[in-house]
Amino acid sequence: MNESNQKISINGEPQTVPMGITVEGLLDHLEVDRRHVAVEQNRKLVVKADYSEVQVEAGDFVEIVTFVGGG
Amino acid sequence: MNESNQKISINGEPQTVPMGITVEGLLDHLEVDRRHVAVEQNRKLVVKADYSEVQVEAGDFVEIVTFVGGG
Amino acid sequence: MNESNQKISINGEPQTVPMGITVEGLLDHLEVDRRHVAVEQNRKLVVKADYSEVQVEAGDFVEIVTFVGGG
């Protein structure tokens, strides 16, 4: 692992992402379509307005969810 | 009763009509709207084609029916 | 077939029985338990009182019925 990278969990899977990346950056990095997406960092909701400020840190559990078919 | 008249029953009611009158004449006499009407003479159906030939005779039981609301 | 015998149908099966036999004799011949039995000769019921008088004739259709399980 490059020293400028860190390990986090995204949706339960281990991932390596750049150090100091924000949620905004993470979504860009993952090429996520932002429509109807929501993000949790360590079980805490990150609202859209905070995406560019909240930094992802090593060991974080990140959840990125969207809508799927359901009843 | 005029000698040129005769007594018949129409729809269960006694009526006096001219002697020699046909079903056609009877319907005219009664000013009956011919749409959806049917006629029985002494329990025998008189079809429309025969109206002008069938004569009504004294003592006849004539039924003139039409459609009313029903289920 | 012996000349003193005749062919009849009993319960739909051809049978050979003695000439001149009565219903009474027939039931004896067949060793029928008489409890709850009834007899028809050519679709006509033979009541018990007549068993000893009614003669079975060649070609007769005889039915001997009893009770079986039913609902």
Next chain:
Amino acid sequence: MNESNQKISINGEPQTVPMGITVEGLLDHLEVDRRHVAVEQNRKLVVKADYSEVQVEAGDFVEIVTFVGGG
């Protein structure tokens, strides 16, 4: 009220009973049939074994219950 008496509530009704009376004494005083009876003092159950020891005090809320018809 005699000075040796005290006021308590029994089953929601004000009653005057002797000072220093025990639950045992109270039940005798009220001529209560002890079969299938239970007693609460200030919302606390008094078990039978304690009847002769537990004293009723002024201002107590005493409940004496039994069984009635129910479903």
Next chain:
Amino acid sequence: MSNAIPTDPPLEIGSYTFQSRLFVGTGKYQDLEVMKAALEVSGTDCVTVAVRRLSLGLPEGQSLLDYLDTDRYQLLPNTAGCFNAEDAIRTAMLGREAGMSEMVKLEVLGDKDTLLPDPVGTVEAAAFLVKEGFTVLCYTSDDPVIAQRLEGLGCAAVMPAGAPIGSGQGVLNPSNIQIILQRAKVPVLVDAGVGCASDVSFAMELGADAVLLNTGIALAQDPVRMARAMRAACQAGRDSYLSGRIEKRLYASASSPTEGMIVVAGE
């Protein structure tokens, strides 16, 4: 004493009288021993039997009648299997001769899939048999019109089907049975379609005078126990009918008193 339960008079059909309101068929049992035990346990007074050709050469002791105590049970010959009036009449005549009783369970069936009665043939045969002096207990559909007609012809009892014979569906149309009961002056027996105890209780609670069944017992996994169930269910339903049940209500009605609660105590 005032709390004694009034006696329920026995059921009368024509000149016949029955203590039990359960009529039981004798068909379809795995063996005649089981049938015998089931009939005993059922408490019935009256059993139906079919009229069929004697099996010539059957060894002694192996026939239905060897297992039926005819002192105990009134035999009720049926005309099962007949699909027209003529056959049913012939069968009824033979049954009377064999059974030495005037009672007949008249069935004139419409088709083999439903075994539902043919109303036209039933009416024809009933009229004939009544004139011949039979006490006709007439199997019929749950059609109130035909039930009334059969009564008018002189049938001693009308026996509407709860459901097709042997189907075990219970009383499919309680409204029709109710109408039949409200208008009948002769006994009404629910005959056929009953599968379990609650079906019997339910039929009796509608006011039926009796229930006639066969398959529900005979083909249960334990016919003898089911016979006991049906006996109790019949009595239960009869008593329930006679007891004047509570009305149904959407909301509750407390069983325990609302006074004398401790829970307002101390307030």
Next chain:
Amino acid sequence: MSNAIPTDPPLEIGSYTFQSRLFVGTGKYQDLEVMKAALEVSGTDCVTVAVRRLSLGLPEGQSLLDYLDTDRYQLLPNTAGCFNAEDAIRTAMLGREAGMSEMVKLEVLGDKDTLLPDPVGTVEAAAFLVKEGFTVLCYTSDDPVIAQRLEGLGCAAVMPAGAPIGSGQGVLNPSNIQIILQRAKVPVLVDAGVGCASDVSFAMELGADAVLLNTGIALAQDPVRMARAMRAACQAGRDSYLSGRIEKRLYASASSPTEGMIVVAGE
């Protein structure tokens, strides 16, 4: 002999054993004589009672207990009328002391119109009473989730309502009762809502271990006869359940043999 009916083991709830599977309430009777007669006829082993303030000054011989043979009947104190866990617990504690038995019928009600249980309060009170050593027979709705939770908490029996107390509507949702029964390892009693004999038979046929009722008997026009009806219905339903009923089918299945008919004769 092979046709003997196997014996049905008695019902066990906690350490208590019951021969009869009918539990009967003691409320709402027009008088205690009628109640006494009805209970006797019902054959019950276990009667519910409410815990209420003693009426001081009631003449001797006029109380419920003067009419209840406590050698014959297990008393089952209820917590009827309690609308929260605390009141129900207090009432249960008093009932245990008065009754000298660990059994309690726990009811924590949700509102006065439906008298349906409050699941939240019921769960809370059940957990407490189980820990206090009670044998908790827990009144509940027909909700399979709550029934399972109550069992998990250690209730000795779960008692889903067939319908609101006293409503006489019978078992309104047999599917829920079936689910409860399929998953329960403790006895399941259908409690409340039963109006007539067929309701009882039906509940038992679903597989209920017992039925508890009160209003259906007490407010019938003839309570004693209705008690007899309910007893028989309970036995009938139990036997019917154990007998392995026939399957339901849309079409018929003949009861009488199709062979041996005379009607092909002569052709």
Next chain:
Amino acid sequence: MSNAIPTDPPLEIGSYTFQSRLFVGTGKYQDLEVMKAALEVSGTDCVTVAVRRLSLGLPEGQSLLDYLDTDRYQLLPNTAGCFNAEDAIRTAMLGREAGMSEMVKLEVLGDKDTLLPDPVGTVEAAAFLVKEGFTVLCYTSDDPVIAQRLEGLGCAAVMPAGAPIGSGQGVLNPSNIQIILQRAKVPVLVDAGVGCASDVSFAMELGADAVLLNTGIALAQDPVRMARAMRAACQAGRDSYLSGRIEKRLYASASSPTEGMIVVAGE
């Protein structure tokens, strides 16, 4: 495109064709304006009418026919009120002459309380009218035997009653209707007894080819809205029948995926 809904072919009865599967009666409306509006909203193609003596001297514009667009609606004369075959035949002959159509709704009634058909008279009249060239739509009970017989006699459609005329009880015996439908080769219309929209949908879901009703609309508090309800219910039931519904199951089947849950996250 693959998701297009296949077209449902129109209903054919004899040589007549109907787009709508709702047949509507014209009796009992508070006034003819309301009837006219209700019929329009119902979307029906075919309305029943009764044959009655002409009221001599009725002012013009006040008769039923002044409110019926006979270009729009096929008239279906009935034989309502006839209690024997002879009267029904006379009425049918008059109706044909008056209506200039071969279609007749044959009713031979059994009694005035139930208005259920007399099977014997119905069979007799149906046989006669078929031979006379009528297209007979035959009102009958839900008896599968009679339904089959009427089809065998040449009736163009059989019309079993869901429940007695005007009773609003819906389809009382779905089993019988199912049997009729499974065996019929001519159209089956559920006629009579329908009280609300779900009754109509239910009948159509059983597979009925159409529903005929009158009182359910005419005596509703808002007949025009109820006509709209019945129209939609008929289409809904037909579509539901054709769509292949899900099977019933006792337990649940999740609608939302069980994968991708966050709730295992972080573990």
Next chain:
Amino acid sequence: MSNAIPTDPPLEIGSYTFQSRLFVGTGKYQDLEVMKAALEVSGTDCVTVAVRRLSLGLPEGQSLLDYLDTDRYQLLPNTAGCFNAEDAIRTAMLGREAGMSEMVKLEVLGDKDTLLPDPVGTVEAAAFLVKEGFTVLCYTSDDPVIAQRLEGLGCAAVMPAGAPIGSGQGVLNPSNIQIILQRAKVPVLVDAGVGCASDVSFAMELGADAVLLNTGIALAQDPVRMARAMRAACQAGRDSYLSGRIEKRLYASASSPTEGMIVVAGE
């Protein structure tokens, strides 16, 4: 004109307004094209969606949202799959953020076999979410006690299950639904268990404000046609409810006049 049908006001839930009273789920369709077509045909304004982990790397244009016109449909995120209050709250918070709407369909489930709600967890989560400003549409059992409690906590709508999710059994306990409806001041939606059109009509006729369903459409053999059926059934049931249906009666009531018969003629 007097025969115009009064307009039915739209359904209001919290600050949201719906023209259609059919809410439709988006799960279980064989493919998203079929789902899209079914939703369009259903006429719904509001569709439920589940909140699940984003599938990283899914090609563009393949997700649910590519097939949902969010200008047309109000999205209603659910908390399906959550078995405790905490998970449901987390899911609801995520759903709100993703959906940019305050509406949530709250489900806290009791177990995986029944998918029936856990009342205790549901009450807990509902209280929290209401305080957080959500418009809570709360899935619940048909228990009137819990329904009333949820309303008291501030839920915008209560949504009792007709039967377990996906079971297709329809409304198993209409009595409970009726009680809920009579006491509710917020909208009541029947949610879950609906299998066919008549189930929907029936629920609406009970007075439900709307019906929410998924499996009934999605797993029908022809989902698009079934969507059309459900739309019509919902409208039919609503109209039927508002029209004031005829009373049910045991006996008949003639549709055709009893006067003016020819059949007394000549006598």
